[in-house]
Amino acid sequence: MSDIKSLEDIFNDDDLGLLDDGKDGDIFKIKHVPVQRAAADEVAKRKRCKDFDQFEHLFKDVHRELREGKRKLLPFNDKGYQLVEGNYYVLNGLLVYLADINFTSEAKTVDGKRFRKDGRTRTIFENGTESTMLYRSLAKALYKDGRIVSETNEQENSNFYTNFSGITDDDTSTGYIYILKSKSTDSRIQSYDHLYKIGFATTTVEKRIANAKKEPTYLMADVEVIAEYQAFNINPQKFEYYLHAFFGESCLDLLVADKDGKNHQPKEWFIAPLEVIQQAVELLVNGQIMSYQYNKFKKEIELR
C-alpha cells in the first residue's frame, strides 16, 4: 500500500500480522530478550578419570554384550525412570556409565514456579573422561542424541529375584501365586491328564476366580484351587515370561471362545504332573527357575 494516511491504514497494511494481538510472532510478544536468570552454581567439565582402570573392563563387557545381543540399544525416554545409577547409555555415540546420582533438589513448586528434581552425577565416559554434570543436563543430552543400553538377561533375573524373594519390613504383600485345575467339561480340555494353571493375582485368589466361568483366561469354567502362595513385589510380566521359558512347548495351546464368540488364547496353563508344577513355583520363589527347564518327554525337570 502506497498511500498510508491514517492509523487504520497502518493496521490494515500489516501483512505479517505483527500488530495483531495475542498471536505468536507479533511484536508484543517478547522474544530473544534476555531475562534475569540465576548463574550456574557450578559448570561441570569433562576431565580425565583417574580410576578409569576400574571402569574400562565394564565398557568392554558392555560392548561385547551388545555384539552378542545380550544387551540392546533402546530409545531414551525417561518415562519409566530410565536414568538410574549403574545403567549404561550411548550419548552422541559414546558409551556412558552413570556411576552415581546425588539428588540435592526435589521436584517442587514455589508460588507457581516449578522446580525439577536435580543433582550432581558421576558420569563416566568410555573415552576415559568423567563429568559431574547435573542429572537434568544428562537427561537432556540423552533426549537430544542418546540411547539407553538395556540390561542383560542375567541382570534382569537378579533384579527380578531381589524383588521377588527378599521380604523386608518395607515390603507389602502384592499378591498371590496360585495353582489351579479346571473343572471344564470341554472334551478338548478333559483330554489332558495333567493340566494346571499357574497364576498371579493382586487380590485374593477367591476373588480373582469368582468369575472364572465367564473368563477365557480360566477356560470359561469353574476351577479348583490346588495351592496358593503369598508373593511379594511381583512383576507379572517377568513372572509369565519365566514360566513360559521353563515349560516351553508344554504350555497349553488352545483357543477358547468367550461369551461373544471372540477367541482368546489363555496363557499360564501348563501340561505337566502336579509335582512338576509345584516344583516350578518353588523354583520361581527361590530364584532358580532360569537354570532349569521341563522335559515333557521324560516328564521331569532338568538343568538348562
Add this chain to the structure above:
DNA sequence: ATCAGAGCATGCGCGTATTT
C-alpha cells in the same frame, strides 16, 4: 597472538500430555 567456531553444561520458558 588473536579470533572464530565448536562443544559442553546450564537455566528457564513453553506446548503438550498426564494426573488429579
Add this chain to the structure above:
DNA sequence: AAATACGCGCATGCTCTGAT
C-alpha cells in the same frame, strides 16, 4: 478444569581448538 510432569527448544557463558 486445573495442576503438574515431561520433552523439548533456545539463549547464555564458558573452554578448547584450529585457522589466520
